[in-house]
Amino acid sequence: MTQDELKKLVGEAALEYVVDDSIVGVGTGSTVNYFIDALATMKHKIKGAVSSSEASTERLKKHGIEVFELNEVGKLPVYVDGADESNHLLELIKGGGGALTREKIIAAAADQFICIADESKLVRRLGEFPLPVEVIPMARSYVARQIVKLGGDPVYRTGFVTDNGNVILDVHGLVINEPIKLERILNNIVGVVTNGLFAERAADVLLLGKEGKVETITR
């Protein structure tokens, strides 16, 4: 199976976690796009979705799925999203597509976080994928200097603005032995909106597309 076929497989497998008559939390990215397309086949069974990006909102609406503001929504039983990397504790790096902040907010608000990914995303130690950090534009240089002090090599994602009007620093070269600790340290730098480590709120279930099948990994 190709990587895209594996993404489709896990996108479809995530439907099993969708709760009837509920509002579904929807992430962002190429894997989630398959989930959105699959969700459309059961749209009459759900109330709608909350979305983590303008891109996902557009795709959901094209399928005729109603998109709600998170503030209007009380209970959010399930959030489905992809990842750039996951370790075996289901701690993640996310934000390759720049949607990390809204993703982290919805993940925090949801009862259950289902991560969908092909096997290339499962790693022993996080950090080969450059860690995205969303930064208030005027703080970019200051934050970059603080990150260098932590041993990282921040690269400004040129020509990219997040849905929140901020910029992204992609941090290379970090040794991430303690993801929760690093997540907190980075979030403590003034000017950082959030970083792409999802360790304090890791996934609850990882649906991993591997060798033509879906492997279910729980914490």
Ligand SMILES: O=C[C@H](O)[C@H](O)[C@H](O)COP(=O)(O)O
């Ligand atoms: O900002 C983007 C998100 O965190 C995505 O979930 C992540 O980049 C994975 O995307 P994809 O499924 O396209 O590999």
